[in-house]
Amino acid sequence: MNAYTAPAAATEPQDAAGRPPVRAATPADAEAVIRMRSEHVLSEPLSEEWIRRCTDELAPRLTEQGDARAFVIDTPDGTMAACALGLIHSVLPAPAYPRGLAARVHVVATHPDFRRRGYARAAVSTLLDHLSGVEHVTLFELHAGGEAQPLYRELGFTGSPALMRMTRPAEPAPASTTEGSPTWLPPEQYAETVLKATAFACLYFTDEDDRPLQLHSVYSPAHPWQLVGGTMDKGERPWETAVREGREETGLTVSGPPRLLATVYGLPGTEWPYSTIGMVFDGGRLTAAQIRGITLDPQEHDEVRVLPLAGWKALMPRRDFARLSAVEEARRTGEAAYFGTWDWGNE
Structure with a gap:
C-alpha cells in the first residue's frame, strides 16, 4: 500500500525526462x-x-x-x-x-x-x-x-451558472423508547455495517483413477493451478455458477445432482479487500477422451493437467495445496470439508 504520511523532505520526484512521474x-x-x-x-x-x-x-x-x-x-x-x-x-x-x-x-x-x-x-x-x-x-x-x-x-472546463447542489442527509434512526432495548437501523443502513464478502463456486474433477484435474492460469502467478470455477454472477446460486464456469472454462456440462465437497472461507488481505466464501462441488470422474476433449478459454487458462495428489504439492502455494488436499479427502471419505484459512495474500 502506498501509505500516506508527511514526506520527510521536499525532494522533487522526476522521471528521466524531468517531468513529474x-x-x-x-x-x-x-x-x-x-x-x-x-x-x-x-x-x-x-x-x-x-x-x-x-x-x-x-x-x-x-x-x-x-x-x-x-x-x-x-x-x-x-x-x-x-x-x-x-x-x-x-x-x-x-x-x-x-x-x-x-x-x-x-x-x-x-x-x-x-x-x-x-x-x-x-x-x-x-x-x-x-x-x-x-x-x-x-x-x-x-x-x-x-x-x-x-x-x-x-484544461478546457467552463463554468455553468445553472449548476445547483444539495445535500439531503438521511433521517436519523429513532431513539429506542425502552431502556436497554436495541435501536433498530433501517435495512440500507444496517447493510453498511455487516461483513462484505465475494463468493465463488468450483467443480472438482478427477480422471478415472481419482487423480485431481486442474487448469493452469494465465493471469494469476500467485495461484498458478486452479480448480474449474469462478466468481458468482449477480442472481446466481452456487451450483449454477459451478455449472456455468465448468462450461465456459472446459466445454463440459455437468448435470448434477449437486454434491458439495467443501466450503472455503478466506479473510481479506493484500490481494483482495473483501472476505471470500466458496463452495466446491463434485464434478465427477472424467474419461481419458473427455479430458482430451476439454476446450480452454485462452484468456484464462493454457493447460489441463492431471496428477496424483502428491504430484501437485511442488506446483502450488502451500495454502492452495492444503485446500486441494481437503477437497480430495472429502471426495474419498464422503464427509464434506470445511477449509476456513484460504486467506488473501497472507501465504
Missing part, C-alpha cells in the same frame, strides 16, 4: 488517496472510521472492472505527493456524448510540500487523457475552488 493508481493506493482527500480537500478531515469505510469502498472500484480511475505522483520515499481521482458514471446518450459516459473529477490533491510544481496539472491531465482516450468518456464535470479554477479553464 505520474502512474496509474491500484487498489493498494485507495487509503492514501482517501487520506489526501481528507487532509487537503475536505473542509473537515474524516475520522479514522470514515477513512476505513471510504477505503473499503474505493479499493475494488480502482480495479479494471470498477468505475474509478486515479493517477498519482509518488515522492522518492514512496509516500504520495499528489493524486487525481475520477469516477465514471452513465448518462443518457446525446450527440456530444454518444456512448452515454460521463466522469466526475472527484479528488485533486497535492501535499503542501509539493505544491507549485505542476503536480496537480500533470495528474489531472493524465487522468483526463486516460478517461477520454481509453474509457471513451466525453462529458466531464468537477467542483472547483477559486484557486484551482484557472487550471481547469486551461
